[in-house]
Amino acid sequence: MITALNMTVPLKQDPESLEKLQQLKAAFADHIQPAIDAVLRKSKIVHFARVLVIHDKFLQVITEFDGDPMEYTEFFRRELPAVFKPIFELAEGAPDWDDLNNQDTFFEASKGLNVTALGRSTDGRPDQGWLFSYFDKSVREIEEALAGGGSGALITAEPTDASGSTVANAPAGPASPQLADG
Amino acid sequence: MASSPQVDTTGLQAIVLGNVAGCPLVRHIVLAVPEPEALRRFVASLYPFLRFGSNLPAEGEKAVINLSLAAPALKQVLPVDVYAKLETAFRDPPDAERLGDAGASAASSWWEGQFTGDEVGAFVHLFATDDSALEAATAQVVQAATDAGIPELHPRAGGGRLDARYLAPGPVGKGARLHFGYVDGLSNAKVAWDGAPSDVRPVDPRAVVLGYNCDSFPCAPARDPAAVLFRDSSYLAFRWIYQDVAAFERFLTEKGPPLFPAMAPAVAREMLAAKLMGRWRDGTPLALSPDAPAPERGDEAFTFASDPIGLACPVSAHIRVMNPKGERLSGMAATTGIPQVVRRGMPYGPELAGDRDDGVDRGVLGMFVCASIREQFMRLAAWATRNNFSDVFPAHGKDQDTLIGNRAVPGATRTFAIPSAGGTGRVDALPDFLRTKGTQYLMLMSRRAMQQVCGLD
Incomplete structure (x- = not known):
């Protein structure tokens, strides 16, 4: 289940905030990017991520990741407060960071800033909109396939067999204790 | 990490402290959202009979009564800015999708279609030693609600309440058996109210009661003065589960x-x-x-x-x-750790005789006590x-x-x-x-x- 986050933050337009925005943009490559990179790498669930500023009016954090947005936002609140604090301090209408720096309000704020993509979700989640993914595999699945482990296949038929039968599967050797009653 | 606090348990409701001992019968009475003054009158009349500070009936009593309020009721009596500090997951209707309640478990089918969650103002939880004590406590609660003008909501299509009772006792010294035949109560870790978590009492009190917000146990309200107001209160996720x-x-x-x-x-x-x-x-x-x-x-x-x-x-x-x-937890879970909740629950409905479904409703009425619905209950779900x-x-x-x-x-x-x-x-x-x-x-x-x-x- 790959989830898209399209967090779109309207930016304050007063001179002081715009000046801070320029500072953030200038510091991004050397200071912010490495911090985010390290955390994303550690998470092992993020496929892609990027941060955009649109005409100094909006800041976007766009990522595609495995799993649930609730866990994802909490992970980043805990791991990257030094990144999100200055971002939310530039956000129009955002609560003070001291109020926001809490798993509950941070998730709600992030959810409120997420823009649902156009189109229809391909996995039954209406708040997701359309997300195309060629592999539709988790980062771990891709990593294992590239390493030669797992099934080794990145593109497979839908795995779920809803036939109701119980089947044998004995990858560990010939002495499997189980069954084939299907 | 800040050290675990020592909690004064004298102000905690009984079911926060443990399953109510010696009371094998349980009834949950559901009440509608009251007007502010009606809620105050109702709570005032019930308050002397609510059990705090112990999970045993008071001396000479045969029942324990606890009261929990839903967000719509609290909204009636709290200042707007204080209400806004409560956890959003509590203030919002349960997010069935995030709880994994799809298909036949979808929220549209909850409460047998008799009401929706936003119509609920309060649950009164009754624990009794025997049927007569249960009926006496019920009459007391219903009278208090009637006097205050608060309607009762009946979650069963036939008009019934949510009653539960233990099935056959388990092995000597163990809990009773649940419908699937497992002995209950063994995985329910104890809370270290003295502020010294140990192997015997491993659960940090900050996972159970509000007012001690920190990075390891985040909760809302996070900051004073609302955090002080609700200190030692708990959120409760109530689940009606058919088995x-x-x-x-x-x-x-x-x-x-x-x-x-x-x-x-x-x-x-x-x-x-x-x-x-x-x-x-x-x-x-x-x-x-x-x-x-x-x-x-x-x-x-x-x-x-x-x-x-x-x-x-x-x-x-x-x-x-x-x-x-x-x-070994991975990714985000390695950062957030294992959520802890305190479970209280009891089976409802008769034991199934034989192995063919008889169409009778049976299962468990589960209560999950925590300091953060989102961080603990929803994460486990x-x-x-x-x-x-x-x-x-x-x-x-x-x-x-x-x-x-x-x-x-x-x-x-x-x-x-x-x-x-x-x-x-x-x-x-x-x-x-x-x-x-x-x-x-x-x-x-x-x-x-x-x-x-x-x-x-």
Whole structure:
């Protein structure tokens, strides 16, 4: 289940905030990017991520990741407060960071800033909109396939067999204790 | 990490402190959202009979009464800015999608269609020693509600209430048995109210009561003055869960013997039941005794650290998903840790006679006490829905808790892998054993919070 986050933050337009925005943009490559990179790498669930500023009016954090947005936002609140604090301090209408720096309000704020993509979700989640993914595999699945482990296949038929039968599967050797009653 | 606080338990409601001892009968009375003054009148009349500071009935009493309020009721009596500091997950209706309540468990079917969660103002929880004590307490509560002008809501299509009672007692010294035949109460860790978590009392009080917000135990209200107001109160997730006992027993009969062909069929059934739960039905943890029940070891501490692939206890077995002690967590879970909630619950409905469904409603009324609905209760529900919090699971992360997973969740597998030294047995079509019939988020206020919020002298 790959989830898209399209967090779109309207930016304050007063001179002081715009000046801070320029500072953030200038510091991004050397200071912010490495911090985010390290955390994303550690998470092992993020496929892609990027941060955009649109005409100094909006800041976007766009990522595609495995799993649930609730866990994802909490992970980043805990791991990257030094990144999100200055971002939310530039956000129009955002609560003070001291109020926001809490798993509950941070998730709600992030959810409120997420823009649902156009189109229809391909996995039954209406708040997701359309997300195309060629592999539709988790980062771990891709990593294992590239390493030669797992099934080794990145593109497979839908795995779920809803036939109701119980089947044998004995990858560990010939002495499997189980069954084939299907 | 800040040290664990010492909590004054004298102001905590009984069910926060433990299952109510000596009271095998339970009734939950659901009340509508009252007008502010009606709520104050109702709480004032019930307050002298509410049990704080002990999970035993008061001396000479045969019943315990606790009261929890839903967000719409609190909204009536709290200043807007204080109400806004309560956890959003509490203020909002339960998010069925994030709880894994899909298909027949969808929120649209909850409460047998008699009402919706936003119509609920309060639950009154009654615990009684016998039927006459239960009826007497019920009459007392109903009179108080009637006098205050608060209508009762009946969650059953036939107009009934939510009643529960223990089934047959379990083994000596253990809890009673639940509908699927497992002994109850063994995995319910105790809270270290003295501020010194230990092997015997491992749960930090900050996981249970509000007012001690910190990075490791985040909760809302996070900051004063609202945090002080609600200190030592708890959130409560109430779940009405139907258990399909016939389907469960049929599953054991059909799948047990072929999965474990070297065993006699009756033993194979029990082995499969143990693999689903992570404990034998008498309570013995598979982690301690994987080959046969050993009830004398049921209370011993254990972890899954020495069983990384699930040879003793499958990685998706229920107790291992809910509390993967000693398991190496991955990704986000490694940062957030294992959520802790305190469970109180009791079975409802008669035991199924035989193995054919009789159409009677039966299951469990579960109460999950915590300091953060989102961080604890919802996170555990997410883990049950998708086993993706450790590298012990398949990389796709789509397997589910074997017992409580909802197979109608989009993308979920129905696979249950049972590794053994000789290979991996596998079930490819796990059925749904449970169905959610209702979920309500409530607050169990401390004595002091109730006094202040409801204007009691």
